[in-house]
Amino acid sequence: MKILTAAQTREADAYTIQQEPVSSLDLMERAAAALVAWLRQRYSAQVPFVFFCGPGNNGGDGLAAARLLFQAGYEVQVFLVEEAGQCKSQDFTQNLQRLPSEISTHTLQAGFGFPEMEFGAIVVDALFGSGLSRPLQGVYAQVAEEINQAGVTVVAVDVPSGLFTDAPTPEDAVVVQATYTVTFERPKLAFLLPKSGAWVGEWHAVPIGLHPEFLQQVATPYQLLTNAYVKSLLKARQKYAHKGTYGHALLIGGSYGKMGALVLAAKAALRAGIGLLTVQIPQVGYSIVQTAVPEAMALTDAHELHFTRFMGQPETYECIGIGPGLGQAEDTRLALENLFRQHLPPLVLDADALNLLAADRTLLRTLPQDTILTPHLKEFERLAGPATDDFHRLQLLQSFCQEHRCYVVLKGAHSCVGTPTGDFYFNTTGNPGMATGGSGDVLTGILTALRAQGHSALETCLLGVYLHGLAGDLAAKEMGQASLIASDLTTYLGKAFLALEAS
Ligand SMILES: NC(=O)C1=CN([C@@H]2O[C@H](COP(=O)(O)OP(=O)(O)OC[C@H]3O[C@@H](n4cnc5c(N)ncnc54)[C@H](O)[C@@H]3O)[C@@H](O)[C@H]2O)[C@@H](O)CC1
Numbered sequence: 001m002k003i004l005t006a007a008q009t010r011e012a013d014a015y016t017i018q019q020e021p022v023s024s025l026d027l028m029e030r031a032a033a034a035l036v037a038w039l040r041q042r043y044s045a046q047v048p049f050v051f052f053c054g055p056g057n058n059g060g061d062g063l064a065a066a067r068l069l070f071q072a073g074y075e076v077q078v079f080l081v082e083e084a085g086q087c088k089s090q091d092f093t094q095n096l097q098r099l100p101s102e103i104s105t106h107t108l109q110a111g112f113g114f115p116e117m118e119f120g121a122i123v124v125d126a127l128f129g130s131g132l133s134r135p136l137q138g139v140y141a142q143v144a145e146e147i148n149q150a151g152v153t154v155v156a157v158d159v160p161s162g163l164f165t166d167a168p169t170p171e172d173a174v175v176v177q178a179t180y181t182v183t184f185e186r187p188k189l190a191f192l193l194p195k196s197g198a199w200v201g202e203w204h205a206v207p208i209g210l211h212p213e214f215l216q217q218v219a220t221p222y223q224l225l226t227n228a229y230v231k232s233l234l235k236a237r238q239k240y241a242h243k244g245t246y247g248h249a250l251l252i253g254g255s256y257g258k259m260g261a262l263v264l265a266a267k268a269a270l271r272a273g274i275g276l277l278t279v280q281i282p283q284v285g286y287s288i289v290q291t292a293v294p295e296a297m298a299l300t301d302a303h304e305l306h307f308t309r310f311m312g313q314p315e316t317y318e319c320i321g322i323g324p325g326l327g328q329a330e331d332t333r334l335a336l337e338n339l340f341r342q343h344l345p346p347l348v349l350d351a352d353a354l355n356l357l358a359a360d361r362t363l364l365r366t367l368p369q370d371t372i373l374t375p376h377l378k379e380f381e382r383l384a385g386p387a388t389d390d391f392h393r394l395q396l397l398q399s400f401c402q403e404h405r406c407y408v409v410l411k412g413a414h415s416c417v418g419t420p421t422g423d424f425y426f427n428t429t430g431n432p433g434m435a436t437g438g439s440g441d442v443l444t445g446i447l448t449a450l451r452a453q454g455h456s457a458l459e460t461c462l463l464g465v466y467l468h469g470l471a472g473d474l475a476a477k478e479m480g481q482a483s484l485i486a487s488d489l490t491t492y493l494g495k496a497f498l499a500l501e502a503s
Pocket residue numbers: 010013024027028029031032054055056057058059061089127128129130131132133134135136137140157158159184208
């Protein structure tokens with residue numbers, strides 16, 4: 001699903017208005033109706049609502065929603081926030097005229113006294129949306145600050161007011177801290193990035209019937225993974241298959257004190273459908289692996305404690321995953337250097353393999369084409385340098401993938417897959433319970449297994465991050481986020497496959 005910029009959203013609105021055709025006011029009515037349907041589903045008519053409406057179409061949405069909610073029997077109060085002399089949008093003015101006189105309506109201007117909130121009231125933030133052109137100032141900044149200090153649930157309309165959707169929001173800017181953001185049609189890019197995403201709270205995209213033709217033709221490098229798309233990447237298992245049909249993968253990793261990481265990756269690879277799995281481990285790991293993962297074959301390194309020399313034949317494997325628990329010993333770095341000189345099957349690199357690459361730029365330059373790298377933010381910074389903000393990081397991701405002709409899964413909430421073509425794919429599954437040691441090792445196992453089964457590098461990344469997050473969501477539903485541990489992700493991987501197939 002394409003993610004649109006604010007300018008593209010305006011074009012989509014205009015195209016819909018012209019082609020459907022529908023009046024701008026009726027499109028706003030649809031947006032308000034979608035917002036109100038969301039609110040009514042969540043809150044009963046006993047819950048009082050306080051709307052703060054700005055002068056543009058975002059404020060217009062707020063006014064239309066206040067009217068619809070009032071007509072549905074809710075207690076509604078409206079505050080019009082305006083800088084003296086500020087122009088109002090036409091649809092705002094029309095919706096103000098349509099506001100029933102029974103709704104208590106006040107104007108807040110500079111130097112206002114902020115209203116007392118009734119206990120349990122929900123604030124609806126309709127100050128500014130995608131039309132924001134500069135940071136909030138004056139009365140708008142004051143209202144946003146007061147809302148943030150009121151300690152109430154805040155539902156932002158379309159965008160939390162003060163947040164830039166396609167560019168970094170200045171560090172010192174005032175932004176409404178939303179509990180929920182009900183956004184129209186598509187989430188905005190800023191919602192998916194770690195710093196700006198924190199203002200958005202939990203976001204929900206509600207459709208307002210923007211013209212499908214426009215959505216189909218508009219060009220963007222930013223895509224959001226949808227269930228339907230990821231499902232289309234699944235391959236059915238064949239009746240006459242044997243274990244050789246589903247690839248032979250190799251995982252290299254584990255070192256003294258870090259064998260668990262390799263075990264987690266190995267179990268995940270097996271649950272991700274691999275036909276055969278071999279692990280290469282230092283001698284210290286032999287009995288651990290043979291006991292913990294009896295389904296895997298083991299190759300042991302000449303070294304007791306860590307990886308020093310590849311012991312197999314590269315052509316035996318359809319994919320090699322390197323990194324979980326690998327360690328960063330000097331002879332491990334040399335072993336990687338030697339390995340990269342050989343003709344290799346597709347690679348998945350994680351954890352210490354990435355740290356070794358970051359410390360040795362020559363090694364980075366010898367990276368085989370279409371390698372998949374799975375850094376978290378800190379590991380990515382070591383590889384590509386520090387980012388000044390979320391948007392700069394996306395630029396770094398794009399140039400890194402293009403320069404090294406590789407795929408990068410930048411891990412976090414909404415993990416982002418960067419590609420050599422310059423496109424970005426944001427994941428939609430997963431939860432904060434997965435921020436726990438070993439989660440990344442499980443992902444490496446899943447990706448290695450999918451790649452070995454013949455998925456392209458891109459398919460592997462998309463299917464892998466989605467299933468990994470879905471397993472986390474299913475696990476969290478039953479055991480809660482705080483108690484979730486990495487091996488639960490593997491336990492729930494089968495259910496994730498089933499849920500995706502059945503969707
Ligand atoms: N037909 C449409 O165009 C639709 C628009 N919709 C709503 O319209 C919103 C966008 O509306 P607008 O383009 O009117 O923009 P906003 O309502 O976000 O902003 C209004 C105007 O305020 C001014 N402004 C920007 N930043 C300011 C600041 N910091 N201080 C003071 N003034 C500032 C600008 O001139 C801007 O156009 C969307 O977020 C959405 O809520 C929805 O109703 C769906 C349909």
